[in-house]
Amino acid sequence: MGLLGDTMDAFKRGASGDEAGVYERAGRPVICSHCGGTSFDKGSALLNSRGLTFFDLDWANASADTYICKACGHIEWFVEL
Numbered sequence: 001m002g003l004l005g006d007t008m009d010a011f012k013r014g015a016s017g018d019e020a021g022v023y024e025r026a027g028r029p030v031i032c033s034h035c036g037g038t039s040f041d042k043g044s045a046l047l048n049s050r051g052l053t054f055f056d057l058d059w060a061n062a063s064a065d066t067y068i069c070k071a072c073g074h075i076e077w078f079v080e081l
């Protein structure tokens with residue numbers, strides 16, 4: 001495969017990810033731990049923002065990616081380490 005093939009592969013992966021809401025973390029697909037769904041709406045949150053201090057973590061500006069399951073609404077959290 002040449003440069004064009006690689007570019008098309010990257011484009012297709014990006015397009016399908018946006019439409020289907022399928023994501024990967026650490027090389028593994030994100031799967032809902034409640035219902036097993038694989039489609040998510042991606043968001044983010046600051047762990048030190050108001051209302052989230054119950055984490056009692058001393059990280060400055062720690063942020064997390066959130067994946068909301070489109071099937072059941074369960075939120076999977078991934079902290080940026």
Ligand SMILES: [Zn+2]
Pocket residue numbers: 032033034035036037069070071072073074
């Ligand atoms: Zn779910």
